[in-house]
Amino acid sequence: MPRKKMGEILIENKVISEQDLNKALLRQKGTKQPIGQILEDMDVILEEDIAQALSTQFGFTYVKKFAQYKFPLDVLNKVDADFALSHMIFPLKIDNKTLYLAMSNPLDMALQNDLSFKLGMRISPCVATSAEIKAAIKKHYLKEIKEQAGEQAVNILLVDNQDIVLNAAEAALKKEGYLVYKAKNGAEGLSIASQLLPDLVITEIAMPRMDGVQLYKSMRANQDLGRIPVIALAARTGAEDEARLLDMGFDDFIAKPINPIRLLARTRKALRLVTK
Structure with missing residues (x-):
């Protein structure tokens, strides 16, 4: 049939x-x-x-309201929070070497095959809405991962369309004990920030889809994101451009190429301003 x-x-x-x-x-x-x-x-x-x-x-099995249930860490740890947010998936349970996965797009076979190979497990997709998945990640996933790193762990979101910049900044920040999440454009960054509610956002200004200025303005217009400090990143920027960004409301500015010492100093400064 x-x-x-x-x-x-x-x-x-x-x-x-x-x-x-x-x-x-x-x-x-x-x-x-x-x-x-x-x-x-x-x-x-x-x-x-x-x-x-x-x-x-x-x-497919249709799952909803699963955020209200408890999920063991060995299940959550199968997929990291950044990956879960980026791909709109949530690990539900493990049974006989099969990972049951809530997915907003259960027809994404490439993603399932990649995870199956990486984890050495069979993937059984269940269909769920993005809203349900985001609610589960917000309530359980990020919370549990943060608790593993310690109650004082700080979430930082890096937004840049260049992998070399993201990886360099991530390495420097993780070395200091920060929890780091990454996005490759402003639209992706805004989506992750809405769920993660990071303690700090560090964003490149010139990016496709949504640039850093648009991301900043969208955050300031959002009640939940409006108070999160935002540091601007930019290459080949003169004093007038830097002043313009600071006058716009960015909490600080870092010129590229990124100097790890300067990055950490500006990060600590921005976080201190929030905790005062």
Whole structure:
């Protein structure tokens, strides 16, 4: 028996009309976007509707409200928090060398194969909404990992589109005992910051998708992120540009290439300002 298409399932469940589906199919032509994503962009369905349809279409277990349960550290430690946030996954349980994984995209076979090879375990995907996964990470995952490092551990989010900069800064900060998370552009950084609520953000100014200034303004406009200190990073920047960034409200400025001693000094300074 052929597998039903998502559009058919959504119509059967009375989530959308045939008219909605036809409009979405027209928009889909010439693109590689999934029909569910197009319907969500049209504001005619919710992410939960997509998750339920995927569960029906492919036989995935649909999981929700799992943030309320307790998860042992040996399960959480199978996937680090940064990776979980970046890929919207959450480890649920281990049973007979199988890791049951909540995923916002359970059809991502490349990710499952990569984890299976890395962990030496079978991956059993379950479908969940991004909101449910974020809630679980926020309540359990980051909390448990932070407790392992000590109650005084400090979370720092690095945002830069250059791996060499991210890795160098991460090495210097981790050596001092900070917990470091990384993002490769402002949009990814904003998403991680919203869940992590870091103690400090250090961001490059010139980046694709969302630059450092846009990230800073988005954080300041957000009630939860508005008080987090933000240090600007930039290469080939003159005194006038530095002054402009500081006048804009950035808590400090570090010129590239990054000097580890200067990075740590500015980091400590920014964190002291928050704790006063």
